[in-house]
Amino acid sequence: MKIPFSRVHNQTLPFEVKEEKFFFAGSLSEFKKGLAKLEAQITLDMQAVCDRCGNDFLLKHSESINLLVSDGSYEGFDTEFDVVESEEGFIDIDMIAKSEYNLILCDYNYCNNCIQGE
Numbered sequence: 001m002k003i004p005f006s007r008v009h010n011q012t013l014p015f016e017v018k019e020e021k022f023f024f025a026g027s028l029s030e031f032k033k034g035l036a037k038l039e040a041q042i043t044l045d046m047q048a049v050c051d052r053c054g055n056d057f058l059l060k061h062s063e064s065i066n067l068l069v070s071d072g073s074y075e076g077f078d079t080e081f082d083v084v085e086s087e088e089g090f091i092d093i094d095m096i097a098k099s100e101y102n103l104i105l106c107d108y109n110y111c112n113n114c115i116q117g118e
Contacts, residue, residue: 001015001092001093002090002091002092003015003090003093004089004090005036005069005086005089005090005091008028008030008036009030011029012028012029013027013028013029014026015027015028015093017093017094017097019098019101021101022042022043022044023042023044024041024042024065024093024096024097024100024101025040026038026039026041027039027040028091031068034070034071034072035068035069035071035074035083036091037067037069037081038066038067038068038091038096039065040064040066040097040100041062041064042061042063042097042100042104043061043062044059044060044061044062044101044104045058045059046058046059048109050110051109051110052108052110052111052114053111053113053114057111057112059109061104063100065100067081067082067083068081068082068084069083069084069085069086069091070085070086071086072085072087073085084096084099
């Protein structure tokens with residue numbers, strides 16, 4: 001789903017991405033000129049392999065995502081939010097959702113037995 005950056009002006013736009021392995025839902029609102037604020041929740045339930053013991057387990061994860069999306073390249077640094085640069089005047093919600101999903105998969109994920117054994 002690609003949302004034109006111009007649609008974010010003076011309104012809040014809800015969005016929802018349902019994939020086989022995750023659900024990503026939230027809203028976009030104008031932060032300031034050239035920047036939109038994305039507030040979302042990502043939830044996933046999937047089979048994973050424990051990074052400590054190697055056993056399969058059901059990974060259940062839910063996380064709030066708050067970031068800024070810039071219309072084109074972003075000059076500067078924001079200490080409060082990560083900034084995603086959009087291209088061609090569109091905010092690619094699917095790409096952002098898949099990137100957040102992949103970040104979770106790249107993290108260390110442990111089964112309950114290994115978490116309780118710490």
